[in-house]
Structure formats: C-alpha cells, structure tokens
Amino acid sequence: MRVSAFVDGFNLYHALDDTGSHHLKWVDLRRLCQAFAPTPDHELGPVYYFSAFATWRPEAYRRHKAFVLALAEVGVTTVMGKFKEKDRNCWNCKARWKDHEEKETDVNIALYLLRDAYQDGFDRALIVSGDSDLAPAVRMVRDLFPQKEVRIIAPYGRGYSMDLVNAAGGVTEARRMKLIHLERSLLAAEVRGADGSIVAVRPAKYEPPTRLSR
Numbered sequence: 360m361r362v363s364a365f366v367d368g369f370n371l372y373h374a375l376d377d378t379g380s381h382h383l384k385w386v387d388l389r390r391l392c393q394a395f396a397p398t399p400d401h402e403l404g405p406v407y408y409f410s411a412f413a414t415w416r417p418e419a420y421r422r423h424k425a426f427v428l429a430l431a432e433v434g435v436t437t438v439m440g441k442f443k444e445k446d447r448n449c450w451n452c453k454a455r456w457k458d459h460e461e462k463e464t465d466v467n468i469a470l471y472l473l474r475d476a477y478q479d480g481f482d483r484a485l486i487v488s489g490d491s492d493l494a495p496a497v498r499m500v501r502d503l504f505p506q507k508e509v510r511i512i513a514p515y516g517r518g519y520s521m522d523l524v525n526a527a528g529g530v531t532e533a534r535r536m537k538l539i540h541l542e543r544s545l546l547a548a549e550v551r552g553a554d555g556s557i558v559a560v561r562p563a564k565y566e567p568p569t570r571l572s573r
Contacts, residue, residue: 362396362403363481364388365468367488368410369461374489374514375541382567383515383541385426388435388487391544395485395512395534404481407471409464411440422562429550429559438471440464469496476500476507483508487536491522498526512536 366388375383389406396403408430413419427437440463448455468488473496475481484500486493486509497509509527513519515536524533545567550559 360396360401361480361482362392362401362485363475363483364392364396364403364406364485364487365472366392366406366408367464367468367486367490367493368408369464370488370490371514372410374517378516382545382565383538385429385546385561385565385567386541387433387544387546388430389433391536391540392485392487392512394540394544395510396483401483405475406435407468408435408437409440409467409471410437411461411464422564425559425562429546432550432552432558433546438467440467465490465492468493472496472500476504481507483510485510485512486523486527487512487514489513489517489520489523491520494520494522494526497523501526501528508532510534515541 372384375381388408389403392406393403408427410423410427412423430437440461468486472484472486475484484507486497488511497511500507500509509532511519511524511527511533513533513535515538519530519533519535524530527533546561548561549557550561552558
C-alpha cells in the first residue's frame with residue numbers, strides 16, 4: 360500500500376507545546392509517520408510538513424528554520440504558508456495592539472491532498488492533525504476516490520476531532536500518536552548531509568531529558 364503523509368505543523372506543535380516536553384518537537388516526521396505505515400506491507404512515499412515562519416519572534420524563528428533544514432535532510436517536503444498582521448482591540452479597556460494570524464496552512468493541506476489523489480499518488484493518506492477545518496477536503500477525497508483511504512493521526516496529548524474522523528470513514532480510520540512514537544523518532548543532535556557536513560543543530564530548548572521511555 361502506497362502511503363503519503365500530510366502533517367499539520369502548527370496543530371502538532373501546539374499539541375506538543377502543551378505537554379511541556381519541548382524535546383519532542385525535534386522530531387523526524389518521516390520516521391514518525393513510518394510508525395503508522397509499517398513495512399513491508401506499506402510503502403511510505405511523500406511526507407509533507409505544512410507550517411509558517413513567525414519571523415517577528417527571533418528565537419522561535421531561528422529554531423523553526425533549523426527544524427525545516429533538518430526535515431529537508433530526512434526527506435520531508437516543507438510547504439510554508441504565512442502570517443498576516445492583524446489589528447486587535449479590547450472593547451472593555453480600549454487597548455489596541457498588533458497580532459498575527461496564520462494563513463494558508465489548511466488550504467495548502469487540502470490542495471496537496473486533492474492534487475495527490477487526482478494524480479493517484481497514494482492508496483492511503485495519513486493526516487496528522489486534529490483540525491476539523493480539514494474535514495471538507497477529506498470528505499471530497501473519499502467521495503471522489505472511494506478506493507482510497509484516509510487515516511487520521513491525532514497528535515500526542517490531543518483527542519480526536521470527530522468531524523475529521525467521521526469524514527475519513529469513522530473510528531477504524533483513526534489512530535492516536537503516543538509518547539513512544541515520538542521518542543523513537545527524535546532527530547539527532549546534529550543532522551548531517553550526505554557529504555558529512557552539519558546541516559542543522561538541535562536548539563538548546565529541545566535538549567531531551569537524560570532518560571527517555573524507549
């Protein structure tokens with residue numbers, strides 16, 4: 360079975376951030392997805408990572424760039440959206456401030472999912488997300504290509520979006536990401552290229568604890 364994976368970067372990031380275990384964010388997404396498409400019965404093809412750079416936050420931006428470089432080296436395709444600056448205000452205290460709203464990620468996931476379905480790029484799609492906004496795209500793939508499967512992977516620490524799960528065909532098409540999946544998929548402290556040069560270095564914030572539950 361040919362499998363493609365579509366990873367909702369911010370949905371996964373915020374799920375991991377809520378656990379307080381920041382080392383889990385330095386994860387090899389291809390290896391992680393391989394746990395849900397085990398060989399020899401499955402062949403994991405493209406793994407897409409959808410996100411956007413928070414350029415106004417220098418430290419977070421630096422960590423994110425290092426992560427994207429590391430993902431490229433392990434064969435993950437990054438698709439970047441953008442943030443849009445937005446005016447916010449408080450009606451009670453009359454305060455005003457600038458905020459940022461992430462744009463394009465949901466649309467990009469939907470477009471890539473539908474494109475690859477039309478091009479017969481997969482037999483099963485893994486959607487790593489708990490965002491119900493993706494349900495219409497999943498339903499369309501299932502309606503137009505009933506022979507294709509869509510499986511929902513709930514990020515670690517989060518429950519299922521039942522709208523998303525139902526769009527995929529019900530609970531038989533849903534799996535939960537576990538701590539062991541992540542800890543077995545962590546990137547090396549130094550990610551090296553084919554020539555041996557260092558491509559990306561794990562940020563200090565993502566240093567793992569001494570012992571992991573392997």
